[in-house]
Amino acid sequence: MALTKEQVLKQYFGYDKFRPLQADIIDWVLYGQDCMVLMPTGGGKSLCFQVPALMMQGITIVISPLIALMHDQVQALQANGIPSAYINSSLSGAERFAIERQCKAGEIKLLYISPEKLFSNGYLDWIKSLQVSMVAVDESHCVSVWGHDFRPEYTQLHVLKSALPNVPFMALTATADRVTRKDVLTQLGIPEARVFISSFDRPNLSLSVQPGRNRLKTIQKFIQERPRKAGIIYCLSRKNTEQLADSLLKVGISARCYHAGMSTDERAKVQDQFLRDDIQVICATIAFGMGIDKSNVRWVMHYSLPANIESFYQEIGRAGRDGVKADTLLFYSYNDLIVRKDMLAQSELPAEMKEVQLAKLDRLKQYAEAEICRRRILLSYFNEEVDRDCGNCDVCKNPPIRFDASVLAQKALSAIARTNERIAMGMLIDILRGSNNRRIIEHRYHEIKTFGAGRDLKYEEWADYIQQMLNSGIMDIAYDEQHAFKLNNASWSVLKDGKKVQLVRFRPFEEKQAEREANAAPKEKTKREVVRDELFERLRLLRKRIADNLDIPPFVVFSDATLSDMAQKKPISPAEMLNVSGVGEQKFRQYGDAFLKEIRDFIKTLGKSGGEKGDTAKISFSLYEEGLSLDEIAERRGLSPVTIVSHLVKFFEEGHPVDLRKFVTTVEFNAIAQAMKVLGTKKGEPVKPVFDLLQGKYDYHKIKVVMALLDK
Template identity: 50%
Template sequence: MGIREAREVLKLYFGYDKFRPGQEEIVTSVLEKRDTVVLMPTGGGKSICYQVPGLVMPGISVVVSPLIALMKDQVEALLSNGVQAAYLNSSQSSAEQQRVEQQCYDGKLKMLYVSPEKLLSAGFFSFLKSLKINLFAIDEAHCISAWGHDFRPEYLQLKNLKLQFPDVPVIALTATADRLTQRDILTQLYLQDPKVFISSFDRPNIYLQVKPGQKRMEAILDFLEERPFQPGIIYCLSRKATETMARKLQEKGYNADYYHAGLSARDREKVQEKFLQDNVMIMCATIAFGMGIDKSNVRWVIHYNLPKNLESYYQEIGRGGRDGAPAEALLFHSLGDVMTLRDFITQGGENSKEQALSLAKLDRMQQYAESTSCRRKTLMHYFGEEYQKDCGNCDICDNPPTSFNGTELAQKILSAVARTKETVASAQVVDILRGSRNQMTLNKGYDKLKTFGAGRDVPAQEWQRYIHQLINKGLLDIAYDEHGALKLNANSKEVLFDGKQVELVKFQPIDPKEEKEKRTKGKSRSAVENALFEHLRQLRKELAAERNIPPYVVFTDNTLQEIVEMRPTNKPAFLSISGVAQAKYEQYGEIFINAILGFLAQQADQQQARLKGTTHLVTYELLRQGKTLEEISEQRQVQMTTIFSHLATLYQQGYDVDLKPYLSDWEYERVREGILQTNQITAMKPIYDYLEGEIDYGKIRLAIGRYNREKEAVNR
């Protein structure tokens, strides 16, 4: 047993030609029967690290997972890939559990998922000792640490695995673990000389973007308009905000719903299931949503409000793009959000030490949002990971700010603060500089100040950004305990009175069309590819609904995109698609191939109409020269479905062509029945569905041609 067998298993059961970075070394460690610890970000491919070696080695692998919903999804995905897997947890009846245990006794399973509670139940270790166990995999291993954010006391008892099964290797996996938690994983599990693998926590496929908090709803609607049919999550700070957001989106025609801890367990489960099945495309949620969601095709995550720290933010955006395909993270930021969060922290009952730490983390979150350099670099540095070059996949890299001498603008801001006696917040300072004659300005007499209207030519959003920069540079303070009032300090006075120069940066606004072109450059699909992707996406959704599994278990978005690009129309071509294993092909291959052929045939028909019917005459000329349909297809570089379509058109128009070598009378009668039953003589899919796939699209097209010719003859 070695890495060669592991690569074969990877291809056979998962449809991948090669491992992702870091996976092969981890698999090798497990195959050498070494205890192994894996720290890898969500979406990095942790499950492959134990599933592949578990399938290579003789015996059964036992996977400990704390999340019942996630366990169910993973077992369904394995079964879909042709792996004999099952789970044991409290959601099953005793009869169901006995059936699974009997499968284990009979050697019919390769992978058994168990909850920690089930693992530690009376007599379960005795049951395990009767099996040939090749590996214990402990998922979400950070749950063993009281220092971790998701401590589970029952995880402390997992040390008994090593005591009871000293010769069975253990692999512990987590997506989040600081140094203290890492140490706990090693010691609390009694791991023997473990090999530790720490992967990069970068998620390079996620585009990072921050926008000012003004006009958020308008910006969200613009964002969604460019991303139809893409599943996504909008995180809001309050329960009420999730409901309001979902209602507003529904009113605009979007398929949205909400999720928060105030819903009953049944309602939460129901709405979560709708999202997993792609029956709800947009989830408006509090941070209660997402734990244990293994939905790989979330294409974007929006934060309507600033998160309280970078750990939360990183975990939440990590729910996007788990399939490795491009995803987007959009964060809205305003000083109002910062003030709200500071109030939560200072009034939340934490002791002074915890409060100071929470406020420091909020400051780092704010610094990220107001960053003027590569966002990914800022994010990775926070997590202690060196990131040397700019990422090229964030808004700052796309639109680098320009530095300029901003001393005059800084003096105007500081002067407005001084003249209001340091009693107003940033929004009011902007109103004064812009000359806004609102009620507060007039009541307080701010319209009489020398600085009133001194910055009419600068947009309000830009003034806000300049104020943020002055705060970040230490040239201006903010008194959160005085409703965010801006305060001068010693540095401010140097700028105002001593000629201290201030360097500011300006973000050049990008035209929305230009922004869209920039974001989609190199990865845009043609109109035909978009249509085919949507056609296959709907097919995937129907197949998933029939089998009661999430659509991404059929094929991930990445695999679906490759199918669209490659358009495989035979078994070898389909099996060459990344993510298509033998079992997947057997279940879905022919269905998707026929769908592709049907789509291409319709495209060919539309193309013919555009060319006023001349292209089929070229095919007729080649037929007269004695060439076979296959030879014509190759010479003209078109699909066989297109040639069948030409043949049908020629026959219908009365040309001397013989359909019998390609369409038997029995096949014609079956299609004729389908035409009469569905009342269709153009769209082939209803006929194909009526015939339950018994006759392929090419022959259906020929039969439609014959039917139309016979009908015309009767009418004459």
């Protein structure tokens, strides 16, 4: 009998339920339809094609741009008991032939292949000879010239769709604005494909921006506050990566550089050490990151300003892929902005693309200088409407004072509407300030009602407020229409329905950031967090030992999210361990016993008052499993026998192996059972009436034991 998608999810991946949209996407593909999937990094894109691949007859082809990424993903699938492989230039002829034979024999469910390999040596004909169930194009933004990582070899992929017209195609990406999405679908030959857009929100990522001064001192402090937590620092130049890595090494931080100027072997060695948690920090150019599937990166920092919001979003998305809390920090200075503009001016891009990239760089500048929720800025960039602040960025944590800017916003939006949504920033400000320049007169914009309606504000003030409006989603921008502003549903709510608009008073960037730095303060951990983190660290070390013995990266054993759930739930039985998120049947068979033993050993160390409320029963049960008597457990823990028995009864009722009969003799059992029968006492009812009827001859804990036994 075929497995359902829910059964596949639990059995192979260890998850109890799908994330939003995943189930709908899987059903759509199973129905044989093409689609595009937009989900943030760490949002669960891979499951959208991996689950249906296991449900359909035949093989799923996954087009992937990077060799290292294929290796990591295939390794993770194989660890879950899923037959998968990859074909790329790193394989020998014998290795490739063996995989081809397996594919022909139907022994492989997912085959990862690079686009270069796909279109070489007649491979397309070979693919056509297989029983292909689906084609997934990962990192599909690489198809579009408007995307941030355009790759010419991707533009041939429409040939694959022509060769397999009846096979469903799935394009996947974490970063694509509206223009890029349309271009991707056209280039792939699936222009009418349904587009599934998940929320771009990554609430587990904290967002912060700091001024570019004293970067090294700030970086050292940041890392030292996060011991043993892996992170990436993105730099603009190779020299930056080398100097920064050397500086961190000198203060005892395990750091290495990574850039395209290093040999292939050097890069591979550094990447492998980072994957295996042997290096804490990678100082890298953008050559690093897209090719790894390391789920336990706990922070990403930008030493230098990225090129645009797409690149920035993609790079910070490499932190916290497992859904666990992660931090991001962007350093920003005016000099960084000038360097980026100079690089664009000197590039060989066509003039039209240079103009678009400059506009996108300006949006990143707005993000860095903003005094509104940074997450709202990122989400509105990808045309996602947000109606509340995130509470997890530096602006939200130190909120500025806002004012009612509804009238101001109405003036700007009205000007956009009255000019038929054809004007960009400069023209809009000129209209609002009543400038009588030649272009205004040519277009007769001096005749519209809102001309000069904002004379009271300076140019830079209007620019700041308009940027805030754009970043908060009150209006949109069309980069493919000379950056013209466009009205959306939120715009009309302001213009027609009187929706209120709150903005922040204009202030210079440095002044705002200095205030934010002064207000930043570390938060003390609660006792619960201390205990949880202590167990997490023990599980992390166990994971590292197991991974080293198996010669695999630690996150392939279990992700940080799974270890965190273990540390929270503290499972001590196979059933409880299988309820931990990310523990599937295959991984439980491989690693379950070792992690259960580590958790039990930890629980025994907590003592009388350690840990959370629910831990105390687990401590008693662990001591019972060691063979201690009831009195010995009570003495060891400084608790009454009644309390210890209540702990053991709880585990007995949950199905754990507890021999309660050893705590009462047959005579005691019969006497107590008879008294309960006389009184009609049932489980859960007060014990005292039974105690009184028996004239105090039997302790309360013996009565509780008999109650539990009779209930069973």
